[in-house]
Each structure stands twice: as structure tokens, then as C-alpha cells.
Amino acid sequence: MADQAHTIEVPTDAELLQAQADLWRHSLYYLTSMGLRCAIKLGIPTAIHRHGGAASVPSLMSKLSLPASKQPFLRRLMRVLVTNGVFAADHGDGGAEVERYRLTPLSRILVDGAVADEHHSQTSFVLAATSRHYLEAALGLDEWFRKDVAPPPPSPFEDVHGAALFDESTPLLDPELDAVVNEGLAAHDNLGIGTILRECRDLFAGLRSLTDCCGGDGTTARAIVKAFPHVKCTVLDLPKVVDKAPKDDVGVTYVAGDLFHTVPPAQAVMLKLVLHHWSDDDCVKILTQCRKAIPSREEGGKVIIIEILVGPSLGPVMFEAQLMMDMLMLVNTRGRQRDERDWRDLFMRAGFSHYKVVKMLGARGVLEVYP
Template identity: 80%
Template sequence: MAGQAPTIQVPTDAELLQAQADLWRHSLYYLTSMGLRCAIKLGIPTAIHNFGGVTSLPDLMAALSLPASKQPFLGRLMRVLVTSGVFAAGGDNSHSEAEAELFRLNPLSRILVDGVVADEHHSQTSFVLAATSPFYTEAALGLADWFRKDIAGPVPSPFEDVHGASLFHESTALLDQELDELVTEGLAAHDNLGIGTIMRECHDLFKGLESLTDCCGGDGTTARAITKAHPHVKCTVLDLPKVIDKAPSDGIVNYVAGDLFHSVPKSQAVMLKLVLHHWSDEDCVKILSQCKDAIPSHEEGGKVIIIDIVVGPSLGPVIFEAQLLMDMLMLVNTRGRQRTENDWRELFMEAGFSDYKIVKKLGARGVFEVYK
């Protein structure tokens, strides 16, 4: 005898209509991402910046050299991006109907402006273009198939499963050279954003230090910022040979080509900034163990500085959602994950550290000091 079909609670009329609207939003959010990608490919943030940060739709059309027939469609794209918070509408100090057709930059779109040379400005366009690339989206589309596979040994990411390559690995370049460059540029811009804020907000983080090794420090942008603010700190950048080969030889920062899984240059402090969330717990313990071996004891001023996402709802639903979406990004494209404070504590203890403290939480990130 066939089992009886389970019953279902029928929503009220109001609940049903709201559920349908919510379903539209969740099913179509990718169009906001693609609209953002389109805006960057067209150069809209930079064009608005070149107008002084605010412009009209006709002037924006002219600046982008778009066919006049596309103006109504661009207006519709901008309406979505304004509603989603990428741009703002109207002038700064007026709400007249005439100014309602103006579009201006806000803090989000300002970090999407290219070609600007300014302290602490790190354009995030490469991060967006990588995150919305066909390679990332194809990996996400394969998520259900990935879940069904029973794989022995270390579980590859959906990205590895679909593309046969590992992100942040030399195999990425073999898969697609342009993607590899986008990922490298996006990672550098993402990591360097906010270092000035960290130095201003965490006053004692570098106080008393004589030397620091920035692991996966790229071209040394963060290390140079630290040296500029704290001239007494001798900074070394550790990164892969392909990165170090392109680093500037300015005499301000010492560059060492190597692999943080095998050896970390000895210094009073070692810094891991947005590094560990790309790696599995097992790999993180290996990395942290190398860092521990590179520093002196807590009594001698030794510490590992970790700047990374600390998942938790305490900072409000928007930042919490951003943290969880970044965790999904790691799930789909790497073997890493975002971690709660308890997750971080377990990693530190397993790697042999004796203690830690959270110096400060800044947005989605936490600044840790970890001691031998």
C-alpha cells in the first residue's frame, strides 16, 4: 500500500504573495551580480568619477560612447544598481525632480573606480570580475552534482571538480591565463583594502616590534604601509617565486621567495592577512605551525597577527550575510572556509599555541594576536 502523501500548511494570501516576491528575489539575485559586472566592464564607476562623482544619464551615455538607442536600457540597469546600493541617485544636497535623474558614486562604487592613484585606494574591480566569471559560476552550477559524489580522500572543491584545476595554484594559469591574472589582482586588492583602518584602529598592533614577516604579502603594498606608519619595523614579504619575481626592489621591504607550508622567515611577528580562509583546517594547522616556529616566545614579544573573517551575527544581518556568502565562495572555489571564533581557537590550540586575543573586530574581519 502506497504511503499517504504528507500534508502541507497552506500559506495565507498575504504570506503567499510575499513568498512569491521573495522567491523572485532569491532566484534573480544573480542578475544584480551580472549587472554589477556589466557596469564594471563598461567602466561606469570610473566614468562617474571623471564627472566629479555625479552625472546624468545622457552624459554617462556620451562618456561611455554607447549607442543612443541603448539609453533607456542603461537607465533600467542603473535603477537596479541604485536600488541594490551599488550607486546612489540624485545630488548630494537636493531631492528635486531634476536631480532624481542624476547618478552618483557612494562608498561601494568608489572602490570600483580604476586608474586612481591615492593612499589606501585599492580598486576592487578584479575581485568582482573574477567572482562573476564563467569559471566561478560554472563551478557553482555544479554544486548539486558535487554533493552527490562520494569521493575518497581529501574532498576537492566544486571548482576543482568541474575544471580540473585548483584556484591560487599554477594549474589556474593553465586553465585560463586571464582568469589567473584576475584572481591574483583581485586577491591583492581585496587583501590590501583596509590596512590603513587596521593601523589606525589597532594602535598597539605593531608597537614595539622590530621585525615582521607578511606571509603571502604579494607586492609588499601592506608591508610598505606598515613601514611608513612604523619606521622601526623591518618588514619581510614571503610569497611564491612567481609573485616575488614581479615585486618592486625599492629597498623598503625585504622579499623572500618560498612556501609558507615549508618555512617562514624568522621575525618577531608573523602576519597572515586573509590567507587562512582559503585553506582546510589541516592545512591551516601546518601553516600555523611554521609561523609558530618562526617567532620567539610571548615573553620576548613574539606573536602571530591574523587578520581574517570571524563569522558571527553580532555585527548585524548585512555583515553576517556577507560573511556567509564569503563562506559559500570558499566552499565552491577552494578547500577553505570562514570560521567562528571557536573555530579559530581550535586551530590555534591544535597548532600548539598557548593563548590568543582578539584585538578588535573591524567590519566582517577580526584582528587576532596569537602567542606561543
């Protein structure tokens, strides 16, 4: 047995070479993230957009006011980002010297300052995810696993920084981080509202009233009222958020409060990308308050949940994206992304009788939960 413990199967030559290449990729993925951060900080997506949608390296150098000595390095950066789908590249008859870079759907949502319906720039999300504070929390992950602490354990972010995200302690840690995290959260949450309203019209068609929990500045509520003027919307959020909300929204009422303690009554309550920040026990408390706020199922009462619904059925790329978002929660919050069984268990614990998955929209699921 001792000899067996010290032996190992030797890969074939082909397997060994592939394993080494895979190891390079996995060990160096962070450089793609840093390259993406660099492109955003330089303003490359916005520069390409303002250049008519396509730009060569020399054009970008001029547009971004970069020193001429950095031109070869910019081309190398763009090559990596093209390979990873951030940008696309066209080769003219003159070869690489006239290569022009175009925006892809990914880089279009990284353009700042553009005015268009449903355009929510995601630059702040990237800047938060690649921030020094997030990276330091991830670097402390092995030490966090070794610590034996009473449950519930703090997140690695809390453990390293002594502060929690989306908490009053965050601006004390770093006001700039707090600002970019909240901007990133709002942009992330508001992306795809139009898709939800178009693809899931039956969710709202028969409603008279709806409470949007953690509805922020009311972007989602305004979109619902615009598409369904008969729905009276209430936005519930913390006082510091409601204080900054628009004061003249027609059809939208703002209420300052805490969804752990009370939820304004309505025919439907919506939780859009909220629960993944919280532990299972906290989710049950939130869902219990939501159940108290709605009428019976016979009277149309329901809770609308819009969250990542983890599962491999959407293919390996989307599944990997879901798992990366779960790792983001593991490192930086006390929450997690959940599969359908996890969601069902939470609904039953909170006293609901039934639920259904209305539709999958990308990595997210739209669920109706009934009292």
C-alpha cells in the same frame, strides 16, 4: 503517517504573496551581480568620477560612447544598481529626465585609474567572482554533493575545471582568469590596510621585526614600515611573486619560499586573509611553521591573524556578507570562513597557548595568537 507525509501547511494569502516575492529575489539575485559586472565592464563608476562625481543618463551615454538606442535600457540598469546601493540618485526639479547618479562608498572602490592614498580598486574582485569559471563551478554544486570521493574532496571548481585556483594549473586553464583572480586577490587583501594601522596601533608599536606571509608585492609591508619605521619587515611569498616585487623597498626584505615548509624568523608573523583559502589540516601546518618562527611570548612573540570572523553580532547584512564569502570558499577552494570557536581549535591544534580578538573591523577580526 502516509497521509501526513503528503499534506502541507497552506500559507495565508499575505504569506503566499510575500513568499513569491522572496522567491523572485532569491532566484534572480544573480542578475544584480551581472548588472554590477556590466557596470564595471562599461566603466560607469569611473565615468561618474571623471564627470565630477555626478552624471545623468545622457551624460553617461556620451561619456561611454553608447548607441542612443540603449539609453532607456541604461536607465533601467542604473535603477537596479541604485536600489542595491551601488550608486545613489538625485532627482532635480525636472524629474527623472534630469536624474543624476552619484558614487556611493561601494562604487568609489570600483573606480579605476584614481590616485589616492589607500585606494585599491576592487573591479578585478568583481570580475573574478562573476566570471564564467566561477559560475560554472557553482552550477555544478549539486553534482559535487552527490559524488562520494575519498577525503579531502576537491572543490567544485577543481571538479568542474580540473584545475585549482591560485595554482600552477590555473593559467593553463585560462591565463586571463588567472590574471584577474590574482589582481582581485591583491586588491581584496590590500583594502583596509590604513584602517588596521590606525585602529590597531598597539599591534605594531612594540615590534622590532615582522614577517608578512603571502605578502605579495609588499603593499602591506610598505604601509607598516611607513607608519612604524622601527619595524623591519620581511615578505614571504612564492618565487613567481617575489620575482616581480620592487627591488628598492627601504625596510622591506623579500624572501621566496613556501609557508608550509619554513617561515623567516621574526618577533611577529602576520597572516592576512591567507588561511581562509586552506583546509583545517593545512591551516594547522601553516600555523605550526609560524609558531616555530617566533620567540616566546615573554620575548614578544606572536602571530597576527587578520581574517573574517563569522558571527551574527555585527547585524544581518554583515553576517550575510560573511556567509557569502564562505560560500565563495566552498565553491572555489578547499578552505572556509571560520567563527571564533573554529579559530580557537586551530590555534590549540597548532600548539599555541592563548589568543585574543584585538578588534573587529567590519567583517574581519584582528587576532593575536601567542606561543
